[in-house]
Structure formats: C-alpha cells, structure tokens
Amino acid sequence: MLVENLNNINQKIQLACQKAQRSVDDVTMIAVTKSVESGTAKELAELGIENMAENRVDKLLEKKMALKNFSSIKWHLIGNLQRRKVKLVINEIDYFHALDSLKLAEEIQKRAEKEISCFIEVNITGEETKHGFKPEEVIEFIHELAPLDKIKIVGLMTMAPFDASEHDLHEVFSKLKKLQLAINDLNLLHAPCTELSMGMSNDFPIAIEEGATFVRIGTAIFRGA
Structure with missing residues (x-):
C-alpha cells in the first residue's frame, strides 16, 4: 500500500510540475510521520x-532514534516549538x-551548535487559529534576525x-511566492529565502503549481488520496 500511495503522489508531483513547466528535481516531498x-x-526509509517530519519534539526524537541506521534521512520539525x-x-x-517569533529565534541562537535552516511561518489568510507572521511583518522580522548567526x-x-x-488555494500560495521573491531580491546573506514550504495531502499539486519547493505529505502516504 505504501508503494502504491507513493507512486500516486509522485505521479501527481510530476503532473503539477509539467503544468507549471518546472523540474521535478525542484520539489522535495517530506513524509509527515x-x-x-x-x-x-522505517518502512518508508x-x-x-x-x-x-514530525510536529512534536518527543515524537521526532523517538523516530530519529529508531531510524538511526538511516543516516541519509533529513529531519524536519514542522510544528510550533515551545522555547x-x-x-x-x-x-x-x-x-x-515554524519560526514565528523573535524570542524563539533568540532561544535557537542560544542553544544551536550549528547553523539551523529555518522557514518563517506566515499566516497569509489571517486565521486566528494559525500561528505565524502577517505578510507585511515578515521583512522587518528578517532584518531583526541579522545578528543571529x-x-x-x-x-x-x-x-x-x-x-x-481551488481559486483561494492558488491565491494563498501565490501570495507566499511573491513574498519569497521579494525577500530573495534583498540579497541578504542570512536570509537567501529560496524555498517555499507549502502544500499538504489535500492541496500539494496546487502548491507546486504556485512554486512550492517542499511539500508536507502525511495522509496521502498512509491512507491514500
């Protein structure tokens, strides 16, 4: 079942890339476990x-330990992180x-032993149930991060x-793409901002059409789409 589901997902990724005239090599599928x-x-590995990817610290640490023999795995924390x-x-x-505050960034700076690749969480639609910065707040926040090496x-x-x-999905994802390009154009060493983490099991083809470089897929892998 996993093989069949993964094949279906890969076909959808290929179709979305063809539609957007993009290379499939530009899109990374993250398995949300x-x-x-x-x-x-382990079967996926x-x-x-x-x-x-995991959205909870304890579960990520547990799975990383269980899969320690698979040294090529890249681990993504996609949930909100308590300081x-x-x-x-x-x-x-x-x-x-899910970097969503300066205080969290400062705590990461304090604890990190290496450079951490971070995505800023952006609340495009302004939903009260979601974390993240308003789009108009992001560039100022990025400038505040400059001293944090x-x-x-x-x-x-x-x-x-x-x-x-579908119309609203295209709008949400295209707005994030425009913001990403605006930040990329600033040519900041600490914020190259070349990537877009957007799209999940129910909407990843549209996210890819609008420029996603990382899609976060869980349900479609384990239950099918």
Whole structure:
C-alpha cells in the first residue's frame, strides 16, 4: 500500500510540475510521520524516503532514534516549538519550518551548535487559529534576525485553510511566492529565502503549481488520496 500511495503522489508531483513547466528535481516531498509508529517510518526509509517530519519534539526524537541506521534521512520539525523545548531538539534537526517569533529565534541562537535552516511561518489568510507572521511583518522580522548567526532563513512556510476552494488555494500560495521573491531580491546573506514550504495531502499539486519547493505529505502516504 505504501508503494502504491507513493507512486500516486509522485505521479501527481510530476503532473503539477509539467503544468507549471518546472523540474521535478525542484520539489522535495517530506513524509509527515506524526500519525504512524516508528516501524512504518522505517518502512518508508527502506523505500528510499529521505525527508521525514514530525510536529512534536518527543515524537521526532523517538523516530530519529529508531531510524538511526538511516543516516541519509533529513529531519524536519514542522510544528510550533515551545522555547523550553528548543534545547532538546534544535541540534537534532535539519530544517525547522515554524519560526514565528523573535524570542524563539533568540532561544535557537542560544542553544544551536550549528547553523539551523529555518522557514518563517506566515499566516497569509489571517486565521486566528494559525500561528505565524502577517505578510507585511515578515521583512522587518528578517532584518531583526541579522545578528543571529545560527539562524539561516532558507524560505517561508504557510498552511492554507483546509476547506479553501481551488481559486483561494492558488491565491494563498501565490501570495507566499511573491513574498519569497521579494525577500530573495534583498540579497541578504542570512536570509537567501529560496524555498517555499507549502502544500499538504489535500492541496500539494496546487502548491507546486504556485512554486512550492517542499511539500508536507502525511495522509496521502498512509491512507491514500
């Protein structure tokens, strides 16, 4: 079942890339393993999946330990991170997708032993239930990060409303793309901002059409689409 689901996802990624005249090599699928046990995550690793994500610190550490023999896996923390837990996880991950405050950035700076690739979380739609900066706040925040040499802003992340129409999805994702390009044009060493983490199981083809470079897929892998 995993093989069939992964094949279906890869076909959808290829089709979306063709539609947008993009290379499939520009899109990385991250397997979000929060709903499965370590044994299933191991099956994915054996199938060649090399990017895995969790939204909770304890679960990420648990799975990383269980899959320690798969040294090529890149680990992504995609959930909101409490400052008191930064020291537990920040040196165990390759990417952090939910940087949403200066205080959190300062705690990461304090605890990190290496440069951390971070995505700034952007709340494009202004939903009260979602974390993240308003789009108009992001560039000022990036300038505030300049003294923090352990933080590298590789891109932006957002989540579209789950029940959004196709038209609204295109709008949300295209707005994040425009913001990413504006930041990239600033040519800041600490914020190259070349990446876009957007799109999940229900909307990743549209996210790819609008420029996603990382898509976060869970349900479609484990339950099918």
